[in-house]
Amino acid sequence: MSKEMIKAEHVSKIYGLGSKHPYQALNDITLTINEGEFVCIMGPSGAGKSTLLNVLTTIDFPTKGKVFIDGEETRTLSSHQVGQLCYELLGFIFQNFNLLDALTVKENIAVPLSLASVNRQEIDERIISITSKLNIEKLLEKYPYECSGGQRQRIAIARALINHPKIIVADEPTGNLDSANSHEVLDFFSKLNTEEGVTILMVTHDPLIASYSSKLLYIKDGMIEHTIHKEALEQRDYFYRIVDINSNEAQSYFMKEMQ
């Protein structure tokens, strides 16, 4: 049986609880993400995609319900333990890259290891290995603002992977890239997933990007509306199913708005 990497039990998230205008962003979500799955979260703007990603990965915590990462219930951990869990298991990649312009590319990539007091030689070896895989080994002494968007995204990916995470967490990771760069990044993620068994959890708006996943969670109004498994489907047929769900949902939204 596959190992459960992330599990959510009856998770709800209410922003501004106790304020005049509380907002329920997630409503009673239960799900499991097994080791080696590549899960995409899709849904309309404001549906709760980023909130779900954040709550599943310790960036935020549920108002109600429980989240487990590798069997640990996140709410019960101290902030030190959360930091340790993130370092050992999770690699984060965001749309806006979150690179530090005052540091060189090499220093940016080394940040997670420097924070964990890994020795210099080990840091250098890991940087050489990951940057050559991502074809950015010539950029190490540059600063992020001297690099292109595609290069910056690869630097952010290198930083996320430098601690050999078991789970990659990505929120619109290709949102700022052109389609050639997006597909290069997705091919890289796919390889990590199929060849190294890295679990991937990703938010995207793009059905073509989502068609690289093995499971799609379509969320609407803070609830999981559809779950689709790729299983034996060809990527093309899986893509069409994802497109169908998105367009059916867009159509019913339009009909509701027009009434």
Ligand SMILES: Nc1ncnc2c1ncn2[C@@H]1O[C@H](COP(=O)(O)OP(=O)(O)OP(=O)(O)O)[C@@H](O)[C@H]1O
């Ligand atoms: N810190 C916050 N305080 C109050 N409400 C919030 C907060 N963060 C998000 N929300 C609200 O929660 C809902 C879900 O937000 P979320 O960012 O998860 O949506 P999303 O599906 O990722 O949207 P998008 O595709 O537009 O990025 C939205 O209505 C948003 O306005």
